[in-house]
Amino acid sequence: MPTETLTIRQMCERFDVTPRTLRFYESKELLSPVREGTRRLFTRKDRARLRLILRGKRFGFSLEDIRQLLDMYDSHGSNEPQLLRTYDLARARLAQMTAQRAELDVAIGELTIQLAEGEAILASFRRTAAE
Amino acid sequence: MPTETLTIRQMCERFDVTPRTLRFYESKELLSPVREGTRRLFTRKDRARLRLILRGKRFGFSLEDIRQLLDMYDSHGSNEPQLLRTYDLARARLAQMTAQRAELDVAIGELTIQLAEGEAILASFRRTAAE
DNA sequence: CGTTACATTTACGTTAACGTCAAGCACCGT
């Protein structure tokens, strides 16, 4: 049963991140690779955590938020108050994202209108130039 | 015909920004209020520009982008190459925003699913506690 | 043994958009 650990470089290729990023995450206690002498070896567990970290980032969570979520998640998935906090954090974040989406929609709409106006002006330039 | 200039404090209240922000914008050449002695007085033109600035921010433009857009806009709305650059910048930004919205949609979808799972687990806790 | 390739730690640098003092005019009413 090979544990199949990865070097930092292999991790970087597999997840498209830089070494600096992995070391930074370790310093922030988001990852905890084992050591072979002085070198880091990333286990299956580290890879799982990194996947969750990257997903969290896509959600727009800060690394600090993610750390708390991860800690709560696996320090005890069976601890209700902690799970509840995780849940609330996620809900709050979802609300933010929904609001952000709404604003983005408005902004896209407005900008689209602006663009149409701009295009009209440019079109008039082209007509003038054609004389 | 009252030019109706505003003090910095009045501007802040009207637009919900801080004095620091207005001075910062001036230092970045986004605004250019006149002086009465040593004090700033914001004219109608400044108010119009500030409105555009705040709108640009809602669009997600950086202040530097906004400065360029404003300069191009009123340095000569009749200069075609500059107007074209403005237009291109806006189009690029719109593309970014659209992409961002797509990602946000995906993230919202995923997070919603996660929340449903979390809720299910919490529900099982409540059933256990009810025994 | 020398070089190449990859690894490590330490620590300062970067970016945007302001926040937060500090020190000091300028005028107003008393």
Next chain:
DNA sequence: ACGGTGCTTGACGTTAACGTAAATGTAACG
């Protein structure tokens, strides 16, 4: 003259998530 209020300029501080450089280590290749 004095206290209060509002304004001014300077200049350093803040935040997140790394980038980047320096100095060093170590393992294998030829």
